[in-house]
Amino acid sequence: MLLPEVHVDEPITISAAAELLGITVDTIRYYEKEGIAPAPERGQDGWRRYDTATLSWLAGTVMLRGTGMSVQEMREYAAAYRAGADDAARLALLEQHHATVLARQAEVQRHLAALERKIEAYRETIAATGAQAVARPPARSTIG
Incomplete structure (x- = not known):
């Protein structure tokens, strides 16, 4: 994977990688596991050691997951890479996911616009009735 870019001078532990x-x-x-x-390679102590290449792959995985790619789709992409799939095949997987992300983004934009309209309606209502609301004291409990 090309992005995001991660670089370490020396391999690091799993905790540092996380x-x-x-x-x-x-x-x-x-x-x-999936x-x-x-x-990653393991050090003489048997602990995992993450180099730049392994970290870059993990960073790409985090990015793909952040865009909503499913674990199954990530497995397919990784399997295609390991199997030596050509760039065109891997590009097709990423382009398909890209289209899905754009569709989801458009849906979120529609929902966000509706939410903003609702917020504005409440603000207008509060502004129009604000003086009345301030003049009324809050209801008090009769339980002492």
Whole structure:
């Protein structure tokens, strides 16, 4: 994956990788277990060590998940990459997802516009009745 770009001078631990990427250690382990992210090399102590290439792949995975790509779609993309699928095949997967994201974005924009209209209607109502609302004291409880 080309973006987002991540660089480390020395391989880092899974905890440091999680912090750098803004995800949990469990999320990284899950992506590895599901075949979405490559298993990193291990240090002499047996602990996972994440280099720039592995971190870049994980960063791309985080980005794809952030755009709403399903785990199944991420598995398919990773499998295509590992199987040596050509750039055109991988591009097709990403373009299909891109179209889905744009459609979802348009839907969110429609909902946002409706929400903004509703907020404005409430503001206008409050402004028109504001003097009356301020003049009325709040209801008091009769329970002492």
